[in-house]
Amino acid sequence: MSKVKVCKTCGVPKRVGRGHLWNADGTMVQRQDHDHRMILFDSDGIDDLFKNIESLIGIPIENIVIESKARATEAYIAHLVKGPKGALARLIGIERVITTIVEQGRLLGYGDIRVTEFSWADAFMYCEITDPYSLPLFCGDLRGALQAIRKLEGQITYEEIGPNKYRIKDFQADDVTAFENRLLPASLPRKPGDIAYHRCPGCNAPLEISGFAWDFDKGTITQKGSGIRYAVFGSAGMQVVLDELEKELGDTIPATIVEAQRMHAAKTMNPRWKDVGQSDIRNWLAVQGLGNLVKLEQKDSGYDVLVQNPAIPLLLVGTMAALFEFITDKKAAVEWSVADDGDLSVSVTEA
Numbered sequence: 001m002s003k004v005k006v007c008k009t010c011g012v013p014k015r016v017g018r019g020h021l022w023n024a025d026g027t028m029v030q031r032q033d034h035d036h037r038m039i040l041f042d043s044d045g046i047d048d049l050f051k052n053i054e055s056l057i058g059i060p061i062e063n064i065v066i067e068s069k070a071r072a073t074e075a076y077i078a079h080l081v082k083g084p085k086g087a088l089a090r091l092i093g094i095e096r097v098i099t100t101i102v103e104q105g106r107l108l109g110y111g112d113i114r115v116t117e118f119s120w121a122d123a124f125m126y127c128e129i130t131d132p133y134s135l136p137l138f139c140g141d142l143r144g145a146l147q148a149i150r151k152l153e154g155q156i157t158y159e160e161i162g163p164n165k166y167r168i169k170d171f172q173a174d175d176v177t178a179f180e181n182r183l184l185p186a187s188l189p190r191k192p193g194d195i196a197y198h199r200c201p202g203c204n205a206p207l208e209i210s211g212f213a214w215d216f217d218k219g220t221i222t223q224k225g226s227g228i229r230y231a232v233f234g235s236a237g238m239q240v241v242l243d244e245l246e247k248e249l250g251d252t253i254p255a256t257i258v259e260a261q262r263m264h265a266a267k268t269m270n271p272r273w274k275d276v277g278q279s280d281i282r283n284w285l286a287v288q289g290l291g292n293l294v295k296l297e298q299k300d301s302g303y304d305v306l307v308q309n310p311a312i313p314l315l316l317v318g319t320m321a322a323l324f325e326f327i328t329d330k331k332a333a334v335e336w337s338v339a340d341d342g343d344l345s346v347s348v349t350e351a
């Protein structure tokens with residue numbers, strides 16, 4: 001992976017630092033596609049979150065996660081390769097496209113990914129991944145990418161072949177029918193904000209991004225100091241997964257997701273959060289592309305919080321509950337609502 005170019009000033013890979021825009025409204029988007037929101041998110045937490053949800057509801061959710069992530073990735077890739085770009089993809093060859101997706105995944109922290117066998121004619125692909133950012137989300141990504149190109153329902157199986165190393169087979173079921181491209185849910189118009197970042201003069205990425213270490217061989221992004229693993233991925237894809245869990249499993253799921261994230265976030269709290277101010281929290285949320293914290297008001301036994309343009313709101317709520325408990329040493333009770341315009345209101349109080 002020596003060909004990865006990094007910014008000489010801050011050390012962040014150019015395809016990350018220059019390939020994304022950090023906006024004053026608390027969002028992070030792809031430079032090539034300003035509607036495609038990305039987040040830099042604690043990926044240690046993702047599979048932990050899914051495991052916590054399973055333990056809380058007592059039902060396996062892996063298939064729902066893989067299937068819904070596949071649809072989200074498929075919709076996104078289909079959008080990317082439509083029109084002239086689709087013709088280009090056919091011209092440069094499907095294998096090149098797959099390789100590009102894999103290389104990009106390595107850069108975004110998805111793990112050490114290798115395609116070991118691929119046959120377009122027989123419609124299958126084998127790949128191996130060590131330390132995936134999330135095994136079910138990665139399986140969904142892989143299945144969705146091939147579904148977008150073939151426009152046929154795919155299937156995924158995997159086996160563990162070493163410590164946190166998996167061999168994944170992506171193939172076409174026998175009796176599948178073709179489908180029209182599916183769409184991601186339309187994103188809400190974003191509200192303007194006034195967040196000012198301290199930016200790298202070399203690549204314009206917020207300087208906090210240089211607080212992460214990239215390992216291109218392992219395909220990992222690690223927060224220096226805490227050692228927490230992060231990954232860069234589309235927030236809509238994650239939201240689709242959470243929405244599908246709710247649709248399939250019922251309306252107690254949002255509270256379960258909040259609790260599952262609280263359980264995870266409680267494990268990652270850093271003593272430095274004990275004495276940070278509102279502007280630090282606001283800035284840190286925005287650097288991760290999670291939204292614009294416009295209000296954090298102390299009240300009798302807790303806080304009222306308002307976040308505009310929130311990404312994956314339920315995970316924000318769970319994290320806020322964990323933060324409250326960490327700072328006050330008291331059990332948190334949270335109430336939240338997401339308005340039609342997307343604003344997330346949260347009330348955190350002592351339980």
Ligand SMILES: [Zn+2]
Nearest residue numbers: 007010200203
């Ligand atoms: Zn830079």
